[in-house]
Structures are given as C-alpha cells and as structure tokens.
Amino acid sequence: MRTPISYFLVLSALLFSIGTVGVLVRRNALVIFMSVELQLNAVNLALVAFSRMHENLDGQVLAFFSMVVAAAEVVVGLAIILNVYRRRQSASVDDASVLRG
Amino acid sequence: MPLDNVVFWVFAPVSVASAIAMLLQRNAVHAALFLIVNFFTISVFYLVLGASFLFAVQIIVYAGAIMVLFLFVLMLLGVDRDEPLIERLKGQRPMAVLLGAGIFLELFFAIRAGIGFATKAPAGFDETVNRGGNAAALARVLFRDYFFPFEVTSILLIIAAVAVMVLASRQAPAITRAEQATAAAAAEAREPEPAP
Numbered sequence: 118m119r120t121p122i123s124y125f126l127v128l129s130a131l132l133f134s135i136g137t138v139g140v141l142v143r144r145n146a147l148v149i150f151m152s153v154e155l156q157l158n159a160v161n162l163a164l165v166a167f168s169r170m171h172e173n174l175d176g177q178v179l180a181f182f183s184m185v186v187a188a189a190e191v192v193v194g195l196a197i198i199l200n201v202y203r204r205r206q207s208a209s210v211d212d213a214s215v216l217r218g
Numbered sequence: 219m220p221l222d223n224v225v226f227w228v229f230a231p232v233s234v235a236s237a238i239a240m241l242l243q244r245n246a247v248h249a250a251l252f253l254i255v256n257f258f259t260i261s262v263f264y265l266v267l268g269a270s271f272l273f274a275v276q277i278i279v280y281a282g283a284i285m286v287l288f289l290f291v292l293m294l295l296g297v298d299r300d301e302p303l304i305e306r307l308k309g310q311r312p313m314a315v316l317l318g319a320g321i322f323l324e325l326f327f328a329i330r331a332g333i334g335f336a337t338k339a340p341a342g343f344d345e346t347v348n349r350g351g352n353a354a355a356l357a358r359v360l361f362r363d364y365f366f367p368f369e370v371t372s373i374l375l376i377i378a379a380v381a382v383m384v385l386a387s388r389q390a391p392a393i394t395r396a397e398q399a400t401a402a403a404a405a406e407a408r409e410p411e412p413a414p
Contacts, residue, residue, distance in 0.1 A: 118266070118343070119220040123335045125263060128230050130325035132256075134318045135237040141314035144301050145246050147292060151253050154284065155237060158260050161272075169267045169339045172347055174359045177269050181360070184272075184279055185371045189378035191284050195291045196385035202295050211306050 118169070125166035132159035146198045146208045150191070157187045222266045233259035244300040250288050257281040268343045271353040 132155060139152030161180040168176025202208050233256055240252040261276035305311060329335075348355050360368055 118222050118268075118339050118341065120223050120226045120266070120338075121335060122337055122339050123329050123333055124226060124230070125267065126329045126333070127326060128233065128263075130322055130329065131234055132237050132260075133325070134322035135234070135241055137321055138314050138318035139241045141317065142241070142311050147288065147295075148240075148246050148249050148301075151240065151249060151288065154280075155240070155253065155256065158257065158280070162260055162263055165264055165267050165269045165272060168269070169343060170333070170337070172340055172343065174347060174356055175363075177272055177352075177356055178359050178364050180269075180272055181275065181356070182364075182367060182371060184275060186374065188279060188284060189374050191287060192378050192382050193385070195287060196382045199291060199295070200385055208295060209301075 122166050122170045126163055129159045129163040129166065132156075132162070144209045144211055146201070146210050146213075147195075149210065150194055150198070154187065154191070157183060225262065225266050229259045229262050233263075244303075246292055246301075247289065250285060250292060253288075254281050254285050257285070267339075268348055269352060271356050 136152045136154075136156035136159060139155065140149050143149050143152065161183055164176040164180040164183070166176075168174060168180075198208060201213055205212055236252045236255040236259065240249045240256065243249040243252060257276060257280045261273045261281070264270070264273040264276055
C-alpha cells in the first residue's frame with residue numbers, strides 16, 4: 118500500500134469536524150443523531166488506519182466494538198426521539214426546552 | 219500511480235462531499251440518503267486498509283440495518299418536511315462552523331506532529347497480520363485477547379433491546395402534574411361512573 122496513513126487520518130479528522138458542525142447546527146433531532154453516526158464512523162476509520170500502521174488487529178477489534186455500541190446507541194436514541202415526538206408532535210430540539218429556567 | 223492511491227483519491231472527495239451534502243440538506247430523508255453514500259465510501263477505505271471483515275460489517279450493519287432504522291423512524295414520524303432556518307441563538311451557525319474548523323485544524327496539526335504526512339504503512343499486511351484471511355485473524359484476536367469485552371457487548375445488546383421495548387411501549391405513565399391531571403380527566407371522560 119503506497120498511500121500514506123496520514124491521508125486516511127486527515128480524511129477522518131475532516132469527517133469528524135463535519136459531524137461536529139452537524140451536531141451544533143442542525144435542529145432536527147434525527148439529523149443530529151445522523152451527525153453523531155458520522156463522527157463515530159470517522160473515528161472508526163482512524164482506528165482501522167492505525168491498525169494498519171501498527172500492524173496488529175487491535176484497532177480493527179476496537180472499531181468492531183464501537184460498531185456494536187453504536188448499534189445499541191442508535192436503537193435506544195431513536196426510541197427516545199420517538200417518545201419525545203409522541204409527547205410534543207415535533208422532533209426539533211428547539212421545542213424540547215421545558216427544563217429551561 | 220499505485221492502485222490504492224487511485225482508490226483513495228476517487229473516494230475521498232465523494233466521502234467529504236456526501237458528508238457536507240448531509241450537513242446542508244434541509245430534508246431529513248435526503249440527509250439520510252447522503253449518509254448512506256458516506257458509509258459506503260468509508261467501507262471502501264476499510265477494504266483498502268486491509269479490513270475486509272469490517273468492510274462487510276460496515277455495509278450490512280451501518281448502511282443496511284442502522285440507516286434502514288433511521289429511515290423507518292423518519293417515515294413513522296413523518297418528519298420529512300424541511301427544517302426552519304430561524305436561529306434561536308444568535309450567531310450559532312457561524313460559531314459552529316468556526317468551531318468545526320478549529321477542531322479540524324487542531325486534529326490536522328496533531329496528525330502532522332504525531333506521525334507526519336509521509337509515513338507509509340508497512341508492506342505485507344495481508345501476509346503477516348491477515349494470514350489465513352482477515353475474518354479468521356480478527357476472530358483469533360477477538361476470542362483470545364478480547365473475549366471478556368466481547369461477552370460484555372452481548373449483555374449491552376440485551377439491555378438495549380429491553381430498554382427499547384420499555385421506551386417504545388405506548389402506555390407511558392404521566393410524568394408532570396399537569397399531565398397526570400389531564401390523563402385523569404381523560405380517563406374520567408372515557409369511563410363515566412356506572413349508573414346505579
């Protein structure tokens with residue numbers, strides 16, 4: 118493989134930053150959740166790139182675990198969003214402001 | 219130009235473009251579709267990096283299961299209308315973009331300081347680490363060194379499944395006083411006192 122590992126890391130950093138901006142900018146709770154998924158994937162890419170660089174599979178195993186955790190997290194998060202939507206008829210995070218002092 | 223370099227330069231712009239398109243897309247369903255494109259490009263990078271098992275898992279679990287779940291919830295809620303562009307906090311969007319750029323620059327310089335831009339991966343990954351196939355090699359590491367964490371994730375998945383059943387069931391108890399009052403009133407209206 119002739120591509121330097123840092124290219125993958127820079128790409129992963131770029132995707133992570135885009136995901137961060139998505140979490141901060143978007144109003145729809147579902148799209149915010151998708152941005153979190155993008156961040157998780159960016160980190161997974163970095164893990165796999167490091168696994169390739171250091172010539173062992175620990176990074177890939179970690180990426181595998183993070184996928185499992187992400188799957189669990191998505192399911193619980195979507196159920197919470199579903200509940201909030203049933204209560205307020207809106208998935209916008211701006212409307213979920215009853216705790217504001 | 220070596221082949222993996224070509225693959226990288228073809229798929230990296232697609233990956234970044236689909237991520238930015240997801241960010242800018244006001245319709246949530248379109249954003250989900252762009253995210254699926256992004257997951258596919260990431261799976262291609264896994265293949266280039268010699269993680270062929272994760273390549274398959276990425277497509278099946280992320281692009282398949284998780285995104286289908288997202289689209290399912292989107293359709294169930296019917297929130298596929300466009301997002302309003304009003305800002306509740308003044309100047310939040312420019313600040314967010316600025317912060318994102320800051321995070322990227324920080325990571326960029328951290329990568330430059332940490333491993334440099336010229337470091338290439340050692341050759342022969344498939345012959346040494348991935349001997350006997352990536353899935354078999356990964357299974358050896360997973361079931362020897364990471365067996366306990368692996369079992370813990372299975373418990374985590376069971377907990378998540380139970381939690382979703384609890385969260386998504388319809389008979390949610392009333393939480394606030396006002397909700398309890400309205401629930402009681404509704405119950406009373408539904409079941410009038412039996413006539414004597």
